[in-house]
Amino acid sequence: MITALAGGVGAAKFLSGLIKIVPEEELTVIVNTGDDMELFGLHISPDLDIITYTLAGIVDEEKGWGIKGDTFNCLEMLEKYGYEKWFNLGDKDLATHIHRTILLKKGLTLSQVTKDICRRLGLKVNILPMTDDKFETWIETDAGLMHFQEYLVKRGARDRVLGVKYVGVESAKPAEGVIESILRSSLIIICPSNPIVSIGTILSVKGVREALRKSHARKIAISPIISGAPLKGPADKLMSGLGLEVSAFSVAYLYRDFLNVFILDQLDRGEKERIESLGIRTILTNTIMKTLEDKVNLAKVVLEASKSI
Numbered sequence: 130m131i132t133a134l135a136g137g138v139g140a141a142k143f144l145s146g147l148i149k150i151v152p153e154e155e156l157t158v159i160v161n162t163g164d165d166m167e168l169f170g171l172h173i174s175p176d177l178d179i180i181t182y183t184l185a186g187i188v189d190e191e192k193g194w195g196i197k198g199d200t201f202n203c204l205e206m207l208e209k210y211g212y213e214k215w216f217n218l219g220d221k222d223l224a225t226h227i228h229r230t231i232l233l234k235k236g237l238t239l240s241q242v243t244k245d246i247c248r249r250l251g252l253k254v255n256i257l258p259m260t261d262d263k264f265e266t267w268i269e270t271d272a273g274l275m276h277f278q279e280y281l282v283k284r285g286a287r288d289r290v291l292g293v294k295y296v297g298v299e300s301a302k303p304a305e306g307v308i309e310s311i312l313r314s315s316l317i318i319i320c321p322s323n324p325i326v327s328i329g330t331i332l333s334v335k336g337v338r339e340a341l342r343k344s345h346a347r348k349i350a351i352s353p354i355i356s357g358a359p360l361k362g363p364a365d366k367l368m369s370g371l372g373l374e375v376s377a378f379s380v381a382y383l384y385r386d387f388l389n390v391f392i393l394d395q396l397d398r399g400e401k402e403r404i405e406s407l408g409i410r411t412i413l414t415n416t417i418m419k420t421l422e423d424k425v426n427l428a429k430v431v432l433e434a435s436k437s438i
């Protein structure tokens with residue numbers, strides 16, 4: 130059994146390569162829910178949807194999120210009614226949020242709802258939210274404290290980051306199956322995702338980090354930072370706001386208490402020694418996933434590395 134820890138687009142790209150070479154039933158994906166929020170009375174789970182849509186083959190590949198060929202009629206109409214249009218929600222995408230919200234209101238947990246959505250989209254992968262409880266990532270900035278989506282989408286990550294708050298972290302319990310799959314897996318993959326607001330949130334959920342340390346699985350991470358910068362998203366701003374150097378080394382450092390292998394981009398040869406001094410084996414390869422072949426090749430490198438520890 131394989132468990133993957135995942136944020137949004139970076140993880141989804143990697144996982145779409147992995148499921149080409151590993152039976153879907155063998156894979157559990159634990160997904161960040163710190164980006165979740167309520168909009169128009171609906172529960173939105175951006176990372177869960179990116180992973181689900183991508184693995185179901187319906188994602189808008191150009192954007193990396195949303196459903197391909199979607200229209201935005203509902204949002205345009207809402208704008209006419211005076212609602213702010215800062216978070217793009219396509220018409221088909223809205224159906225997911227409506228379905229999710231109806232089921233949550235009926236008393237189902239987010240895990241149960243996610244399972245239902247996966248089944249209806251024909252997915253056999255076990256996709257789990259990191260928690261069923263309320264958990265929100267808030268960013269402290271020079272313009273005030275705001276929800277992560279407000280910082281990223283509404284304000285375009287333009288404010289200076291002063292800190293990150295995980296609201297709900299004291300009481301949020303891991304969703305059913307999260308700890309068990311970490312403990313039972315033979316391989317745990319930390320996907321190339323934001324180390325602070327995607328993987329950092331998952332690691333902050335009670336018991337997750339301890340389970341990773343305790344698990345006998347091979348634990349392999351793929352660097353989301355290449356040549357001192359993320360390929361997309363605000364990882365650099367968040368890392369430097371927290372006083373961290375923006376480098377692949379910093380990411381490995383954040384995972385040093387449980388990680389066995391770090392997959393480093395071939396452009397970051399110069400980081401190898403520093404990372405190995407943390408007691409983590411490194412493997413250099415191309416980690417930039419543009420084509421399906423790139424994704425499958427990267428997945429093969431990870432599987433190969435898991436055999437040779």
Ligand code: GDP
Nearest residue numbers: 136137138139321322323327353359360416418
């Ligand atoms: P979200 O899509 O913004 O929720 O973000 P994720 O949590 O998935 O993280 C985005 C991170 O993925 C950024 O740090 C990117 O650098 C990284 N990423 C995106 N695409 C790739 C890729 O093709 N290769 C690698 N190595 N990292 C990537």
